[in-house]
Amino acid sequence: MSHENEENKVRYRRTQSVTRAEEITKKESKQRRSQPDKPCHQPRDSLFSWSSGFNNFTGLVNWGFLLLTMGGFRLVLENFIKYGIRVDPVQWFVVLTGRNEGEGHPSLLLIFYSIVPILICLIVEKGLAADILMESAGMIVHVINIVVLVLIPMVVIHVKGQTFSLVGAMTVCFIYCILFLKMWSYVQVNLWCRTRYKHRRSRSGRRQSISIAQLQNEREHEQERTSNGNGTIPNKEKDAVPKLVHYPDNLHLKDFFYFLLAPTLCYELNFPRTSRIRKRFLIKRILEVVIGVHIVMGLFQQWMIPSVRNSLVPFSNMDLTKTAERLLKLAIPNHLMWLCFFYLTFHSFLNLMGELLHFSDRNFYSDWWNANNIDTFWRSWNMPVHKWCVRHLYIPVVELGYSKISASVIVFFISAFFHEYLVSVPLKTFKIWAFMGMMAQIPLSTVSKFMEVNYGHRWGNIVVWTSIILGQPLAIMMYYHDYMITNYSDVVA
Amino acid sequence: MSHENEENKVRYRRTQSVTRAEEITKKESKQRRSQPDKPCHQPRDSLFSWSSGFNNFTGLVNWGFLLLTMGGFRLVLENFIKYGIRVDPVQWFVVLTGRNEGEGHPSLLLIFYSIVPILICLIVEKGLAADILMESAGMIVHVINIVVLVLIPMVVIHVKGQTFSLVGAMTVCFIYCILFLKMWSYVQVNLWCRTRYKHRRSRSGRRQSISIAQLQNEREHEQERTSNGNGTIPNKEKDAVPKLVHYPDNLHLKDFFYFLLAPTLCYELNFPRTSRIRKRFLIKRILEVVIGVHIVMGLFQQWMIPSVRNSLVPFSNMDLTKTAERLLKLAIPNHLMWLCFFYLTFHSFLNLMGELLHFSDRNFYSDWWNANNIDTFWRSWNMPVHKWCVRHLYIPVVELGYSKISASVIVFFISAFFHEYLVSVPLKTFKIWAFMGMMAQIPLSTVSKFMEVNYGHRWGNIVVWTSIILGQPLAIMMYYHDYMITNYSDVVA
Numbered sequence: 001m002s003h004e005n006e007e008n009k010v011r012y013r014r015t016q017s018v019t020r021a022e023e024i025t026k027k028e029s030k031q032r033r034s035q036p037d038k039p040c041h042q043p044r045d046s047l048f049s050w051s052s053g054f055n056n057f058t059g060l061v062n063w064g065f066l067l068l069t070m071g072g073f074r075l076v077l078e079n080f081i082k083y084g085i086r087v088d089p090v091q092w093f094v095v096l097t098g099r100n101e102g103e104g105h106p107s108l109l110l111i112f113y114s115i116v117p118i119l120i121c122l123i124v125e126k127g128l129a130a131d132i133l134m135e136s137a138g139m140i141v142h143v144i145n146i147v148v149l150v151l152i153p154m155v156v157i158h159v160k161g162q163t164f165s166l167v168g169a170m171t172v173c174f175i176y177c178i179l180f181l182k183m184w185s186y187v188q189v190n191l192w193c194r195t196r197y198k199h200r201r202s203r204s205g206r207r208q209s210i211s212i213a214q215l216q217n218e219r220e221h222e223q224e225r226t227s228n229g230n231g232t233i234p235n236k237e238k239d240a241v242p243k244l245v246h247y248p249d250n251l252h253l254k255d256f257f258y259f260l261l262a263p264t265l266c267y268e269l270n271f272p273r274t275s276r277i278r279k280r281f282l283i284k285r286i287l288e289v290v291i292g293v294h295i296v297m298g299l300f301q302q303w304m305i306p307s308v309r310n311s312l313v314p315f316s317n318m319d320l321t322k323t324a325e326r327l328l329k330l331a332i333p334n335h336l337m338w339l340c341f342f343y344l345t346f347h348s349f350l351n352l353m354g355e356l357l358h359f360s361d362r363n364f365y366s367d368w369w370n371a372n373n374i375d376t377f378w379r380s381w382n383m384p385v386h387k388w389c390v391r392h393l394y395i396p397v398v399e400l401g402y403s404k405i406s407a408s409v410i411v412f413f414i415s416a417f418f419h420e421y422l423v424s425v426p427l428k429t430f431k432i433w434a435f436m437g438m439m440a441q442i443p444l445s446t447v448s449k450f451m452e453v454n455y456g457h458r459w460g461n462i463v464v465w466t467s468i469i470l471g472q473p474l475a476i477m478m479y480y481h482d483y484m485i486t487n488y489s490d491v492v493a
Numbered sequence: 494m495s496h497e498n499e500e501n502k503v504r505y506r507r508t509q510s511v512t513r514a515e516e517i518t519k520k521e522s523k524q525r526r527s528q529p530d531k532p533c534h535q536p537r538d539s540l541f542s543w544s545s546g547f548n549n550f551t552g553l554v555n556w557g558f559l560l561l562t563m564g565g566f567r568l569v570l571e572n573f574i575k576y577g578i579r580v581d582p583v584q585w586f587v588v589l590t591g592r593n594e595g596e597g598h599p600s601l602l603l604i605f606y607s608i609v610p611i612l613i614c615l616i617v618e619k620g621l622a623a624d625i626l627m628e629s630a631g632m633i634v635h636v637i638n639i640v641v642l643v644l645i646p647m648v649v650i651h652v653k654g655q656t657f658s659l660v661g662a663m664t665v666c667f668i669y670c671i672l673f674l675k676m677w678s679y680v681q682v683n684l685w686c687r688t689r690y691k692h693r694r695s696r697s698g699r700r701q702s703i704s705i706a707q708l709q710n711e712r713e714h715e716q717e718r719t720s721n722g723n724g725t726i727p728n729k730e731k732d733a734v735p736k737l738v739h740y741p742d743n744l745h746l747k748d749f750f751y752f753l754l755a756p757t758l759c760y761e762l763n764f765p766r767t768s769r770i771r772k773r774f775l776i777k778r779i780l781e782v783v784i785g786v787h788i789v790m791g792l793f794q795q796w797m798i799p800s801v802r803n804s805l806v807p808f809s810n811m812d813l814t815k816t817a818e819r820l821l822k823l824a825i826p827n828h829l830m831w832l833c834f835f836y837l838t839f840h841s842f843l844n845l846m847g848e849l850l851h852f853s854d855r856n857f858y859s860d861w862w863n864a865n866n867i868d869t870f871w872r873s874w875n876m877p878v879h880k881w882c883v884r885h886l887y888i889p890v891v892e893l894g895y896s897k898i899s900a901s902v903i904v905f906f907i908s909a910f911f912h913e914y915l916v917s918v919p920l921k922t923f924k925i926w927a928f929m930g931m932m933a934q935i936p937l938s939t940v941s942k943f944m945e946v947n948y949g950h951r952w953g954n955i956v957v958w959t960s961i962i963l964g965q966p967l968a969i970m971m972y973y974h975d976y977m978i979t980n981y982s983d984v985v986a
């Protein structure tokens with residue numbers, strides 16, 4: 001502080017002397033200009049001196065991005081020189097369709113099998129709504145059904161591991177995870193509705209004058225009121241205001257499948273809808289998905305596989321310098337692929353599904369690239385999962401009477417479990433790197449908040465980016481290393 | 494255009510429907526919120542969709558600079574893994590002091606010899622001022638003196654090439670170039686002053702009543718008037734207004750040497766001066782020079798030499814892909830070194846000299862990093878040379894009656910000559926790559942202006958940066974290639 005004060009004083013003194021000096025300079029320069037030697041000098045500071053007050057360095061942003069582009073282009077050239085062209089669309093076809101799977105395509109079978117838990121879920125809901133099933137019995141069936149759903153891929157892939165391709169196993173795990181979350185949401189929302197519905201019915205039962213048919217009538221009347229209430233809306237658009245669906249009218253297969261296909265994990269009875277499919281928008285998204293998948297596959301074969309392979313030996317030997325070099329080399333293609341993957345999944349694919357299904361809430365991601373701390377990043381990069389966690393886990397746990405901290409911890413652990421699940425089950429190596437990676441978010445969050453508070457938003461944002469760019473390749477190297485040790489230990493040794 | 498119009502119309506239509514839809518949504522959402530299924534969706538666009546109007550991507554600037562830093566760090570690691578530590582201060586000492594020069598340190602001798610043309614110049618000026626020498630005879634001596642000055646290093650280094658170290662030869666050429674420019678300026682300014690002085694004296698001679706002593710008196714009176722005229726300035730500062738030196742009082746060794754040491758190439762009789770030496774400023778600049786030189790030397794040994802060496806074979810074989818890869822690999826260290834060199838020379842060293850000599854015009858560089866075209870860059874990166882060119886070449890040529898274009902061409906060719914001189918003479922390979930490099934600035938300038946006009950400032954600036962980053966390593970590769978072919982042709986073949 002005292003140093004700063006001193007500098008300020010010096011600056012002040014200098015400013016004073018400058019103004020007085022200016023008077024002198026004015027007279028002097030007038031006199032000097034009349035001299036025959038054509039003077040061309042005048043007292044000035046260099047631009048880099050802080051006393052010059054100059055601070056226009058906008059050109060350096062162009063400089064940075066130019067260096068980045070050139071560095072990237074050089075890496076591409078180097079890659080082609082070292083490895084030649086490795087892109088091979090035939091291989092993609094084999095990997096994607098699971099041609100190297102065992103007879104009968106076990107992944108496809110498992111995906112088709114998922115219709116069974118879905119139907120069980122719907123039937124139980126119907127039974128509960130019609131009072132055929134007891135509330136507690138229905139819930140027990142639901143819980144067993146959902147837990148079994150998650151366990152199926154684990155067990156099947158573990159037992160019949162050899163017949164699964166990696167991509168097939170990953171797809172199965174991914175789809176079963178999403179089904180788990182969606183069915184949880186479906187059951188919970190229907191429970192909320194049923195509670196209200198039965199509460200009303202029992203109240204009307206107490207009054208004894210209103211029959212169930214009357215209640216039905218009342219509901220229809222309510223619907224009519226809401227749709228007629230909008231007097232300002234012209235006739236044509238009146239039809240655009242959809243009549244709301246009420247419990248238990250929602251319990252049919254079409255509605256359930258719409259929810260299972262819709263780009264959201266949170267069930268509700270009346271999703272906001274668009275009035276039409278924008279054809280140009282749809283075509284753009286389809287093109288993005290088709291071209292983007294090819295780019296990601298090409299990058300993966302050409303750039304990612306050699307980098308991961310090269311990282312194995314230094315990582316195995318615990319050679320720190322070489323490991324760091326490999327990590328940084330792997331970080332760039334991995335990060336680019338992650339960005340492509342993010343855009344393809346969260347923008348192109350989910351918007352495509354939304355457009356096709358007339359689903360109008362497209363809030364699939366928030367501006368995580370500006371996130372100033374790790375917490376904000378996790379809250380904004382994957383909105384469907386974030387919304388599900390808040391609506392179906394955090395708030396219910398808090399409403400049960402637990403503290404907010406315990407609710408956060410529960411959300412966090414379940415999230416860590418699913419990260420581990422999505423990686424370990426397809427790789428058939430039950431390591432805990434993904435789980436540890438999620439755990440590492442706690443100290444990282446502290447660090448990023450500390451940086452944000454003490455050094456400003458920029459540094460919080462830089463910590464977030466660093467963890468994104470470096471965290472993933474580190475995890476990939478660990479998994480690849482362990483995978484190779486397990487399956488081809490002779491090569492590494 | 495029609496496509497854009499269509500998009501605008503679509504946008505307009507959408508905005509209209511949005512406002513109408515908002516009314517519906519408001520009522521609808523109120524109604525929906527009362528539902529028991531706790532709705533959490535609402536119609537929204539994804540942030541990447543242009544219809545969302547979102548444009549906050551500030552985090553991406555951090556992302557860019559982070560990737561740049563990480564890429565740089567990886568290159569450093571890769572370099573250490575490949576080449577080990579090559580930094581060797583003993584070698585710097587040998588190179589800098591010219592220990593590997595022949596007996597008698599020919600570079601040092603040549604530098605000391607420069608006192609001879611300096612003294613000749615001053616003596617001729619004195620003779621001219623005292624009317625001992627004829628004007629035309631004096632000018633002929635001056636021209637011969639200055640031309641010989643430039644030729645000396647050329648001839649000596651060519652004849653006794655083996656005894657010179659590269660750094661020694663470069664230093665000699667550099668110092669002789671600067672001397673050439675400074676002496677030209679000195680002679681020309683004194684010519685301007687002498688013309689006015691003799692014009693006045695002849696006028697007073699015509700009047701015949703005023704003796705030279707009286708003229709002297711008049712001048713002193715004028716000086717007194719100017720220093721007394723500043724009535725507003727307090728006594729203490731009255732002394733701060735320096736009395737102006739008039740021709741021919743400036744013609745003595747001390748004044749000439751001050752000019753030769755001062756960080757400018759343009760002579761004038763009364764340089765603007767600072768009142769005191771800022772000690773903290775001076776210490777900072779000294780530290781920068783000392784530490785900076787070590788960093789540049791270290792970078793050169795560790796990074797530059799291996800990159801240049803590795804570039805030789807692909808360049809020789811005309812393998813385009815590999816040459817491009819090598820060029821980009823060389824570009825990064827070369828560019829960093831150039832930036833260090835620029836800062837050290839134009840900020841640290843020239844400010845150091847200025848501070849020591851109380852020289853107050855520190856305008857050694859302008860903001861070339863923001864330059865939007867090549868011309869602006871050349872006008873702003875090296876202010877001393879730019880000022881010299883304008884004052885002593887461009888304006889005099891224009892005043893002689895030539896067009897501005899021919900004046901520019903003359904400036905350009907002399908500049909190209911000195912670039913070639915500074916490279917070819919020390920390397921003893923008279924190739925024309927530096928000259929061609931300067932010539933390439935003409936089409937480049939057209940390109941950069943085209944980009945600036947058609948695509949905006951940003952693209953002009955990017956062209957400037959590209960030419961800086963890629964042009965130099967290309968020239969270095971060419972010179973190194975030719976140097977090796979000439980001296981070690983068996984290795985390359």
